Amino acid sequence: MQFDDIRHCRVTPAQGCIRIGEREYDPEDSLRLNAPFGSIPVSVLADALKPYTLLSGGECQPQAAILVYQVTGRLEALTHYFPLLRILDERQQIEFHARLQQLAGSYELRVVMKGLPEDTTFSEAPEGVRILAAGHILEVFFFQPEMLARFFKSRRSFWVYPDRQAYQAAGGAGGGSYHPLLRCIRLYMQRFFEGFYGAMPGQAPFLHELGHMLEHFNSRRGLMLLGNRLLPGMLESDGSLFNPEARILFLEGKRLEKERYLDWSSHSEAGRGPMPLGSPYVFQSDSEFIAGYFEMFFRNPHAFADKNITLYRAFERLFGWDPRQAWEQDFDVYVRSNRLAYESGKPLKTAGLT
Numbered sequence: 001m002q003f004d005d006i007r008h009c010r011v012t013p014a015q016g017c018i019r020i021g022e023r024e025y026d027p028e029d030s031l032r033l034n035a036p037f038g039s040i041p042v043s044v045l046a047d048a049l050k051p052y053t054l055l056s057g058g059e060c061q062p063q064a065a066i067l068v069y070q071v072t073g074r075l076e077a078l079t080h081y082f083p084l085l086r087i088l089d090e091r092q093q094i095e096f097h098a099r100l101q102q103l104a105g106s107y108e109l110r111v112v113m114k115g116l117p118e119d120t121t122f123s124e125a126p127e128g129v130r131i132l133a134a135g136h137i138l139e140v141f142f143f144q145p146e147m148l149a150r151f152f153k154s155r156r157s158f159w160v161y162p163d164r165q166a167y168q169a170a171g172g173a174g175g176g177s178y179h180p181l182l183r184c185i186r187l188y189m190q191r192f193f194e195g196f197y198g199a200m201p202g203q204a205p206f207l208h209e210l211g212h213m214l215e216h217f218n219s220r221r222g223l224m225l226l227g228n229r230l231l232p233g234m235l236e237s238d239g240s241l242f243n244p245e246a247r248i249l250f251l252e253g254k255r256l257e258k259e260r261y262l263d264w265s266s267h268s269e270a271g272r273g274p275m276p277l278g279s280p281y282v283f284q285s286d287s288e289f290i291a292g293y294f295e296m297f298f299r300n301p302h303a304f305a306d307k308n309i310t311l312y313r314a315f316e317r318l319f320g321w322d323p324r325q326a327w328e329q330d331f332d333v334y335v336r337s338n339r340l341a342y343e344s345g346k347p348l349k350t351a352g353l354t
Contacts, residue, residue, distance in 0.1 A: 003033045007065040007080045008197055011049055012058070018046045020064055036074050044071050051126045052189070055113065055162040060189040063196050066128040075100075081132060081196060083326035084139045096138060104134040108152045114159045114186075115166025125160055132192045133158050136206050139298070143320030147232055147241055153222035156213075157184035164188050176205045178212035183224040185209040202331050204295060211294030215287050229286040229354060231294070233318050246318040253311020254289065258353050265348040277307040279338040283351045298323055300330035 009021035017024050025031070027043040048067045052060045069077035075097045079085045088096060103109050104127070111125040111133055141148035159182075161167035164175075167188040176187040187205060195203035218225045219232040219241055232238060234247040260276040261283045276283070282292030296304050297315040301323040305312040316322050342348075 001031065001033060003037055003065075003068065003077070006031075007063060007068070007077070008199060009064050010061040010193075010197060011045065011064050011067055012061050013046070013049065013053055018042060018049060033068070036076060037068060037072055040068065040071055048127075052128070055116075055126070056189050057163060059163040060193065062126075062128055062193050065196070066131065066193070069131065070127050078131070078135060081201060082135050082139045083201060083323065084142060084321070086326045088142075092142075096142060100131065100134055100138055103138065103152075104130040106152075108155050109134055109137070110155050110157045112157065112159050113162065115161040115163075115170060126189075129160055129189060129192055133206065136204070136210065140207075140210070140319060144233075144318075147219065150219045150222055150241070151214075151217060151232070157182075159184050159186045160192075161186070161188040163190070176209050178209045178216070180216060180224075180226070183216075185213055200329075200331060201299070202333065204299060207298055208291050208295045211291035212287055214294070215290045227287050229290075231290060231318060243318055246314050249310050249314035249317065253308050253314055254353070256308060256310060257289075257293075258283070258351060261348070261351050264342055265351070274307070275339060275342050277304060277335070277338065279334070280341055280348050283353060284349060285352045286354055289353055296334055300332055300335050301327055302330045303332065303335045 006020055012019045014024050017026050019025075025042045027041075027046055029042045031040045031042065031045070032038075033040065045064075045067050048070045049062070052062050063080065065077050065080040068074070075085065075093055078100075085093060085096065109130070111130050113125050137148070137151075141151065161170065161172065167186065170186075172186050172188070176185070176191055178185050185206070187209065191205045195201065195205070213224070214231050215227050215229070216224050217232050218228070218237075220235075220237045220239060228235060230247065230250070233241045233243045234250060236242055257276050257278060260274055261280075263273050264275060277296065278289065278292045282288045293304075293311065294315070297312065301312070305324060
């Protein structure tokens with residue numbers, strides 16, 4: 001079978017066998033996939049699935065893609081999660097894979113399973129969770145190695161809860177959060193996988209919370225501090241990382257989005273100008289603005305650039321690449337839902353942006 005036909009399918013246990021999508025496979029079977037993956041015993045995939053099922057009670061259902069990567073080590077399986085891989089040449093892909101493996105097994109990226117009788121160490125978190133956390137970070141910083149090095153100058157913590165109930169019992173807000181006092185991202189495990197059941201990457205809660213984390217990161221000191229209202233590289237104190245062009249573009253683009261939001265807040269439909277790109281929610285604070293537009297830069301780059309090229313170029317200059325090159329079409333759920341929120345006619349809350 002073709003890997004592309006099953007890569008996005010959820011894999012679950014089913015009475016002595018496993019189910020991939022709608023089809024069940026006996027442990028004695030093998031999946032004969034196209035190159036470069038080859039033949040994979042179903043029993044090996046079932047073994048790779050067990051930690052997710054046991055820890056989450058079946059709530060966490062990873063895609064075939066991550067399990068195929070775990071048992072074959074083929075980077076091609078991860079293109080489903082990281083569109084950047086589509087535009088990297090062979091040398092760059094080798095570099096990405098080496099850095100991915102190093103970071104996913106590093107104590108500096110500390111993925112800790114919470115909500116169990118005893119918190120487990122980072123190395124005992126399922127391999128796929130550590131791979132996805134490391135890969136999202138690498139996708140952001142691949143062309144900014146100095147910024148990546150500063151980010152991991154000290155250990156960075158990511159707390160993963162086995163299921164939604166454990167996350168809520170620990171006081172977790174919403175579906176995930178960055179905790180400024182604990183200085184860590186907190187998510188329950190299924191959230192790493194929930195956006196990847198379609199043919200293309202979708203919702204990425206980890207990216208949104210990473211945007212919050214970066215807004216609190218002081219690159220000069222290598223520490224997580226109070227929110228900067230800007231991203232690393234936009235402050236003069238960032239030293240060699242300071243990108244004055246990115247700062248100017250960001251402030252100009254943010255001002256334009258705020259003006260559009262205020263326009264839609266105060267005028268009748270006939271008198272309104274262009275609609276803001278971000279949802280009404282992201283205008284409640286500087287931190288939410290950064291996290292929301294940070295995620296959209298990596299998920300709907302075409303619409304972002306069309307709506308506000310100034311703000312888009314700020315992110316492009318800051319991270320050193322243009323995601324439009326990796327996306328044939330956007331994941332447009334955010335754009336459509338945001339448009340519906342404005343067109344609903346419901347009153348908009350007062351903007352909390354500076």
